[in-house]
Amino acid sequence: MTILNDILTEKKMEVSKLKKDSFIKGPEKKVPTFKERVQQSSHMNIIAEIKRASPSKGEIDLGVDPIVRAKQYEQLGAAAISVLTDEPFFKGSMDDLRLVREAVDIPILCKDFIIDPIQIDFAKANGANIILLIVAALSQEELVELYQYAKELNLEVLIEVHNEEEMKRALGLNPEIIGINNRNLKSFDVSLATTEKLAAMISNADTIIVSESGMKTKANVELARDAGAKAILVGETFMLAEDLAKKFQEFQVDLT
Numbered sequence: 001m002t003i004l005n006d007i008l009t010e011k012k013m014e015v016s017k018l019k020k021d022s023f024i025k026g027p028e029k030k031v032p033t034f035k036e037r038v039q040q041s042s043h044m045n046i047i048a049e050i051k052r053a054s055p056s057k058g059e060i061d062l063g064v065d066p067i068v069r070a071k072q073y074e075q076l077g078a079a080a081i082s083v084l085t086d087e088p089f090f091k092g093s094m095d096d097l098r099l100v101r102e103a104v105d106i107p108i109l110c111k112d113f114i115i116d117p118i119q120i121d122f123a124k125a126n127g128a129n130i131i132l133l134i135v136a137a138l139s140q141e142e143l144v145e146l147y148q149y150a151k152e153l154n155l156e157v158l159i160e161v162h163n164e165e166e167m168k169r170a171l172g173l174n175p176e177i178i179g180i181n182n183r184n185l186k187s188f189d190v191s192l193a194t195t196e197k198l199a200a201m202i203s204n205a206d207t208i209i210v211s212e213s214g215m216k217t218k219a220n221v222e223l224a225r226d227a228g229a230k231a232i233l234v235g236e237t238f239m240l241a242e243d244l245a246k247k248f249q250e251f252q253v254d255l256t
């Protein structure tokens with residue numbers, strides 16, 4: 001059993017309890033799209049994550065105030081904010097996402113393990129602008145169905161891959177945004193070589209490549225940039241940074 005199997009087992013139970021009619025929909029906020037933010041930026045676009053805990057690290061910052069943290073990320077120039085909404089493995093919640101939505105005016109990624117359209121409705125009702133679809137968690141049929149459903153709802157979709165086979169499946173959708181996750185879901189090892197190897201498979205220059213996980217140093221970010229990434233997704237390093245502003249500045253490398 002991999003951690004993904006464990007997470008998906010939990011997720012199926014969670015989904016069975018979600019009821020569409022019971023969602024309390026917050027007021028919709030008009031914010032720029034992530035794609036627009038990337039197109040207008042000449043430096044590395046940062047998706048800064050609110051991450052209380054993780055399977056690989058355990059507790060990171062259980063008591064983080066999502067409103068304070070989101071405002072800091074926005075002020076420091078984040079292109080988007082990722083909110084981990086999974087509770088059992090990451091100690092996040094949809095309440096976190098809703099609070100962040102009220103606090104900031106930049107796009108928000110609902111970082112969860114989506115296996116059913118009802119989760120997309122739930123994410124949208126709580127203010128998400130971008131949803132994550134993890135290729136490893138879905139059959140191709142499910143991936144296509146969920147992708148199309150999210151697009152119909154005017155959501156942006158970050159399609160996440162870990163290896164060549166998943167990249168081929170993702171490319172079949174001709175997606176606008178592809179996330180290459182550098183963390184091996186079995187071993188939790190992180191290797192930026194994953195971004196180098198998989199980014200080389202993308203021939204469409206308009207596809208926005210997001211290099212995810214394991215960004216610790218400026219050299220890591222430059223390597224991702226040189227491989228073709230226009231954006232990075234950073235959790236742990238920001239959550240544990242002693243000087244968040246300095247770390248942010250270090251990661252906003254020039255893209256030109």
Ligand SMILES: O=C(O)c1ccccc1NCC(=O)[C@H](O)[C@H](O)COP(=O)(O)O
Pocket residue numbers: 003049051054055056057181183185188212213214215233234235236237
């Ligand atoms: O972070 C984990 O331990 C993890 C384990 C299993 C599935 C997903 C996991 N993380 C989700 C993410 O993709 C990361 O939170 C995100 O890319 C940021 O990573 P990092 O900067 O290394 O915290």
